[in-house]
Amino acid sequence: MMKLVIALMLGLALGLPANAGTLTEQDLTTARELRERALECDGGFEIVADLTRRIGPRMAGTEADARAVEWAVELLQEIGFDRVWLEPVTFNTWHREFERVTVSAPGVAEQELVTLALGFTPATPAGGIEAELVMFDDLAALEAAAPEDVEGRVVFIRNRMERSRDGSGYGPAVQARSRGPQVASEKGALAMLIRSIGTSTNRFAHTGMTRFDTASRAIPAVAISNPDADQLERIFSLGGPVSVQVEVGAEYTEPYTSHNVIAEITGAESPEKIVALGAHLDSWDVGTGAIDDGAGIAIITEAARLILDLDERPRRSIQVIYFAAEEIGLLGGRAWAEKHHENFENYQLGAESDFGAGPVYEIAARVADEAWPVIEAIQRELEPLGIELGGREASGGPDFIPSLPYGLAVVDLKQDGTEYFDYHHTENDTLDKIDPEDLAQNAAAYAVLAWLAAQSPIDFGSGPQLIEELQ
Ligand SMILES: [Zn+2]
Known part of the structure; x- marks a missing residue:
């Protein structure tokens, strides 16, 4: 008995996993700090305010689409991501x-x-x-x-x-x-x-x-x-x-090339392994695309910004992906899946925020069996935000749906959508519909998820084998 206690104490002192195959105490402490800091910050709200004020509606293939991509690159560089780049997405347009x-x-x-x-x-x-x-x-x-x-x-x-x-x-x-x-x-x-x-x-x-x-x-x-x-x-x-x-x-207009905008926090130990957070940059041509999906852009960017502010880099890389042309057929998500699926073994998780700005109430995950205890550990750090443990069915959000047939492991942070469809795709999708406190709760949840997924000693099982495993 004494030996066990000593071994446990040694384990804690050395920062070894606190329970079998999961996360270290230090990782969990950092997750708690991220969570608290996110709740105190209004950085996310500033991002969606700026996007809706300076760009407004940004239908895929319009001039505003191009301006939004420029805005995004500027924002992500200014925040200080290690790398920011564009990947082309070409599609037919309509106005x-x-x-x-x-x-x-x-x-x-x-x-x-x-x-x-x-x-x-x-x-x-x-x-x-x-x-x-x-x-x-x-x-x-x-x-x-x-x-x-x-x-x-x-x-x-x-x-x-x-x-x-x-x-x-x-x-x-x-x-x-x-x-x-x-x-x-x-x-x-x-x-x-x-x-x-x-x-x-x-x-x-x-x-x-x-x-x-x-x-x-x-x-x-x-x-x-x-x-x-x-x-x-x-x-x-x-x-x-x-x-x-x-x-x-x-009018149907000329084919147009827009871009998925991707920014990376490069991992310190396994930079080739990636946790992918998504949102879509395009919107419908009515309203200002505040809840759909300016909110998602704000949430994932603020979560990553808080991680960038830490003294240490995560073990694995964290990417934020602003998908192009979601509204007109998940076109950015399809292009991303085609370009990256051969490397899915290295992707840990995909999670897109595209359900407005209502608070997150549940985490669900489609991951390998052996990674489920990590999801449970992540949920324990989300619990103070009012987030419960859900099941093992998840889509990752619309832009990761095209990646599911290739076996991408995905997480859903399910948001309260009671009011979302009052505004969805209307002239009334404007900034005043976003509650800054709810937005901060979302950013806190994504920061905890991204950080702990990047620190997890266990991979989440992405790749073709995940399809068979979960059948
Ligand atoms: Zn959307």
């Missing part, structure tokens, strides 16, 4: 000119709805499209409809997104936006309206992407605000025919 949707019905005054065209939908022919409007409860109802009930008409899908802390209402609801226009097109519809995929009751619309197969005919598709969707349902409830006039101005 919105205008949208105008007017509804009329017998005995109902003609009225204009508040709308936003969906990304990459085509313009209407000159003079717009005028047709009968046909309403469906959801995408499944549209899929089940006979083509003769759709052909030559404009389709309206009325399904409503449910509010929840984890944002789980988004996945089922967003099908109407991502697949609805193509299904409507295949059945011969002329255009499509969807109820906004968002939880706000304010009168603005939520835009977002939709997709058409190369073989199918693209049709103009427009999101209408939640109150306007309610109004449309009330007009339908009168029972008479409803007609609609849709005008969209939009």
